[in-house]
Amino acid sequence: MRIYAIAVYLFLYVPIGIIVLFSFNAGSHASELRGLSVQWYAKALSNPFVGDAFVTSLVIALTVAVLSSVMGTAAALALQRLKGKMRILFDGLIFVSVMIPGIVIGIATLVALVTVFDFLNPILASIWPEGAEPPKLHMGYASVIAAHTLFTMSLVIIMVRARIAGMDRALIEASMDLYATPWRTFYQVTLPQIYPAILAGFLLSFTFSFDDFIISFFVAGPNTTLPIYIFSSIRRGITPEVNAIGTMVLVGSLILLMGAQYLMRERRQQRTTG
Amino acid sequence: MTAQSKITKTYDIEFKGVTKRFGDVVAVDNVSLSVERGSFFSFLGPSGCGKTSSLRLIAGFDQPTEGDVFIGGHSVVGTPSHKRPVNMVFQQYALFPHMDVRDNIAYGLRQRSPKPSNQEILKRVDETLEMVRLSGYGKRRVWELSGGQQQRVALARALINRPTCLLLDEPLAALDRKLRSEMQMELQTLQRDVGITFILVTHDQEEALSMSDRICIMREGKIVQSGSPRDLYDNPRNRYVADFVGKTNFFNGKICDVNATGATIQIDSGLSLLGAPAKGAAPLIIGGKASIAVRPEMISITAADHTKFHPGVSLPGKVINRIFLGERSEYLIETQGHGEVLVLSPKNITGSTQSFVPGDQVSISWQAESALVLADT
Numbered sequence: 001m002r003i004y005a006i007a008v009y010l011f012l013y014v015p016i017g018i019i020v021l022f023s024f025n026a027g028s029h030a031s032e033l034r035g036l037s038v039q040w041y042a043k044a045l046s047n048p049f050v051g052d053a054f055v056t057s058l059v060i061a062l063t064v065a066v067l068s069s070v071m072g073t074a075a076a077l078a079l080q081r082l083k084g085k086m087r088i089l090f091d092g093l094i095f096v097s098v099m100i101p102g103i104v105i106g107i108a109t110l111v112a113l114v115t116v117f118d119f120l121n122p123i124l125a126s127i128w129p130e131g132a133e134p135p136k137l138h139m140g141y142a143s144v145i146a147a148h149t150l151f152t153m154s155l156v157i158i159m160v161r162a163r164i165a166g167m168d169r170a171l172i173e174a175s176m177d178l179y180a181t182p183w184r185t186f187y188q189v190t191l192p193q194i195y196p197a198i199l200a201g202f203l204l205s206f207t208f209s210f211d212d213f214i215i216s217f218f219v220a221g222p223n224t225t226l227p228i229y230i231f232s233s234i235r236r237g238i239t240p241e242v243n244a245i246g247t248m249v250l251v252g253s254l255i256l257l258m259g260a261q262y263l264m265r266e267r268r269q270q271r272t273t274g
Numbered sequence: 275m276t277a278q279s280k281i282t283k284t285y286d287i288e289f290k291g292v293t294k295r296f297g298d299v300v301a302v303d304n305v306s307l308s309v310e311r312g313s314f315f316s317f318l319g320p321s322g323c324g325k326t327s328s329l330r331l332i333a334g335f336d337q338p339t340e341g342d343v344f345i346g347g348h349s350v351v352g353t354p355s356h357k358r359p360v361n362m363v364f365q366q367y368a369l370f371p372h373m374d375v376r377d378n379i380a381y382g383l384r385q386r387s388p389k390p391s392n393q394e395i396l397k398r399v400d401e402t403l404e405m406v407r408l409s410g411y412g413k414r415r416v417w418e419l420s421g422g423q424q425q426r427v428a429l430a431r432a433l434i435n436r437p438t439c440l441l442l443d444e445p446l447a448a449l450d451r452k453l454r455s456e457m458q459m460e461l462q463t464l465q466r467d468v469g470i471t472f473i474l475v476t477h478d479q480e481e482a483l484s485m486s487d488r489i490c491i492m493r494e495g496k497i498v499q500s501g502s503p504r505d506l507y508d509n510p511r512n513r514y515v516a517d518f519v520g521k522t523n524f525f526n527g528k529i530c531d532v533n534a535t536g537a538t539i540q541i542d543s544g545l546s547l548l549g550a551p552a553k554g555a556a557p558l559i560i561g562g563k564a565s566i567a568v569r570p571e572m573i574s575i576t577a578a579d580h581t582k583f584h585p586g587v588s589l590p591g592k593v594i595n596r597i598f599l600g601e602r603s604e605y606l607i608e609t610q611g612h613g614e615v616l617v618l619s620p621k622n623i624t625g626s627t628q629s630f631v632p633g634d635q636v637s638i639s640w641q642a643e644s645a646l647v648l649a650d651t
Contacts, residue, residue: 170368173335176355177362178382178435185356188381192372 016250023243040244050245053229060141060225061210064148069202071149072156073194079157080164097154106218109147113139113219139221147219148209155208156201159264163197164190200260207256211249285347286311286439286471287332292341294327301327303495304341309439309473309488314465316474316482318518319492325475328492329441332473334358346438356385361432362441366448367424369416375427376412379403382435402434405464422453429464439471446481458484479519483507491515499554509553513648516567523573523615525566529647532558537647539566543611547587549647556649563650570618572644575605578635588639591615593630605630607638 023041027034044050079090117137128134171193175185213227220228226249233242287309294302302324309315317325330336331343334355342349350358361382369378379399383390390398403409406426416424425445432440445461446454462485465472476482482489483503490500491514499511503519510516513524527541536550537558547566551558558564578590591607594614605617617638630636 168366168368170364170366171370173333173355174362174364174368174370175381176335177333177360178431179356179385180381181356181385184385189370 019243020247020250022240023247025240025243028240040240041248044241044244044248047241049224049229050226053224053226056141056223057210057226060144060148060216061206063141063145064152064209065202065206067145067149068152068156068205069198072153072201073160073198075153076157076160076164077190079161094154094157097151098158100151102151102212102214103218105147105151106215109143109150109215110139110218113143113146139219140223143219143221144216144223144225147215148205148212151215152201152205152208155204156198159197159201159204160194163194167193196263200263203256203260203263207253207260211253284311285309286345287315287473288342288344288347289328289331290342290344292328292331292338292343294324294331294336295339300495302331302338305495305497306341307490307497307500309471312469312471313487314462314472314474314485316476316486316489317492318476318479318482318489319498320477320518322494323492324495325477325492326443327495329362329443329473329475332358332360332439333362333441334360359438360441361435361437362443363425363428363432363445365444367428369424369427369431371415371417373416374412375403375408375414375416375419378416378427379412379431379434381431398434402430405433405467406430421449422457425449425457429461433464433468433470436468437470439473440465442472442474444476445474446476446478454481461485483519489519491518510567510646510648511552511555513565513567513650516646516648521570521616521618523568523570525568525612526563526650527565529558529560529562529564529649532560536642537564539564539647541566541612543613545612547645548642549645550643552646552648558647558649564647565650567646567648568615568640568644570604570616571620573615573617573638573640575607575617575619575630576637576639577630578637586639586641587645588637589615590635590637593632593634593636595632596630603629605636607636609638 022033024036024038025033025040026037079087079094082090121137124137125134167190171189172185175189176182180188211227213225213231216225216228217231224232226245230242230245233239285308287307289305289307292302292305293300305324305328317328319325327336331338332345334350334353334357338351342351344350345358345360370381373381376399379402380395383395383398399412400409403412406429408423408426408430411419411423411427416427419427425448428445442461446457449457458481461472465485474482474485483506486503488500489503489506491498491506493514499506499515501509506515506519510519510522516522517524525539525541525543525545525547527539527547529537530540530546531538532551536548538546538548540546549566589609589612591609593605594608595606597604602618602620605619607615607617609615615638
């Protein structure tokens with residue numbers, strides 16, 4: 001049993017370890033290790049395509065994280081007020097949306113957006129004034145952001161809901177009782193209580209969006225995100241440069257995920273002592 | 275309008291035919307009451323009797339389904355809680371964990387518009403901290419404080435706003451016994467000092483009896499009886515009240531005779547006992563189910579071979595348990611065929627009264643006037 005467990009962990013982590021190790025390869029072939037160097041990191045960082053893809057991914061991930069934290073928190077607060085069957089229904093829908101495979105979200109979003117664009121574009125063209133170039137809706141930043149937000153918003157809702165559920169309802173009543181309007185109660189009492197969950201949700205959303213390949217691949221249009229760039233460059237053979245990019249993404253993601261974990265945990269301790 | 279405001283003048287809180295339903299559940303059932311300005315008023319009853327629901331209707335967390343609630347003579351139906359001049363001390367205190375003691379206490383003042391100056395707020399926070407004997411604790415985090423201290427912060431946070439009425443929802447339930455009796459004294463003193471109307475919700479009869487000017491006993495959303503603690507103790511209107519307020523011995527039976535001074539009850543064990551009718555109770559009907567209620571301190575206990583003549587009722591029995599309570603002793607006596615009887619025997623100054631141990635054969639007795647006849651409800 002123990003050997004089996006060790007084998008599982010090896011199977012999981014050895015390939016990742018090898019990528020990290022080979023990213024420091026001094027040689028130019030991905031398959032043989034010839035001394036250690038950071039030259040591939042320098043090469044990756046100076047590659048303009050990598051830079052562009054990185055910026056694209058960053059812009060998308062930041063927008064997704066902001067949108068999903070704001071909308072997710074608002075939705076979580078609203079769902080808290082629902083009672084009975086409606087609540088069960090919406091809770092169920094949120095859990096389902098987290099479990100839907102990325103490929104399904106990708107295809108569904110693509111089909112939906114293409115249909116909507118095909119419907120709207122002729123209308124836009126017909127109502128646009130003569131002489132001016134009518135705008136044409138197409139895949140791009142907005143479609144990737146929409147598709148990612150669809151998924152990450154549910155993550156935020158689940159995390160914020162858990163935090164609200166653990167919060168003492170009497171705190172809100174105490175605030176109202178002490179003359180605070182509903183809005184002031186929200187930002188003086190509710191928000192300080194739930195912000196770790198919102199921040200953790202923000203970090204998770206960012207990480208998910210930044211690392212996502214499947215959904216982006218369907219709806220990114222002409223834009224190249226970092227995972228799409230890595231995928232396309234792998235088709236030209238695995239180079240230590242790809243390993244270096246992968247390692248950087250890995251480290252960045254780990255830091256964010258640990259940050260999210262830390263935020264959720266610190267709060268828990270405070271609550272037990274409080 | 276003028277007639278009404280005259281009536282409501284001396285009352286801080288009034289309920290007029292208030293009913294609160296949650297779905298099919300009737301939490302408060304057609305309750306009318308008035309709380310005098312500057313008094314200490316208690317809602318007493320077991321959990322689910324509607325006492326907390328009544329308090330929440332005053333605080334404005336819930337709105338009545340029917341009827342009218344008045345604060346200071348004005349109807350507050352539809353007024354949200356942040357616009358009502360009352361403040362609440364919550365059962366678990368509900369202190370804001372992300373704020374220190376000072377910010378917790380200043381919270382209410384900071385919501386006011388126009389907002390008092392920071393100096394004014396600081397001054398009043400310090401005064402209030404002093405009032406609840408927590409000077410120097412302003413910078414502490416609330417979770418660093420003990421239960422008793424948190425309780426004082428909760429009190430200070432409410433009282434600093436000088437509300438028309440202070441609402442207390444089982445405020446002492448989370449404290450240990452010794453601290454609880456200390457806080458009972460303190461709350462009472464505080465109430466007299468500040469002169470604000472206090473409304474307490476509790477299931478603890480001792481708490482209600484020791485602090486209140488007036489108690490309202492509730493059951494299943496209705497008021498069973500209200501009055502001063504003394505009145506409720508001496509003149510319970512029915513068995514429920516007698517059972518809830520203080521300890522009482524009951525002998526169940528049937529009414530077999532009613533006259534001007536009292537009634538005779540044939541208790542289930544066959545014995546006939548006399549008792550005085552309860553004041554304000556519904557008239558007794560011959561043949562109806564009733565019980566004779568005798569307070570433990572009204573019963574005296576003597577050795578079985580004692581030859582002293584007892585006017586009134588006398589029953590032989592055996593001591594089965596004795597609880598020593600310092601200045602008095604509580605005996606549980608097994609009577610012959612009439613069940614167990616609780617007797618409270620004060621420590622005699624002359625030391626002439628014998629003390630008894632389990633197994634002793636004794637005789638218990640009481641005057642017929644000190645027994646009450648209570649119809650079952």
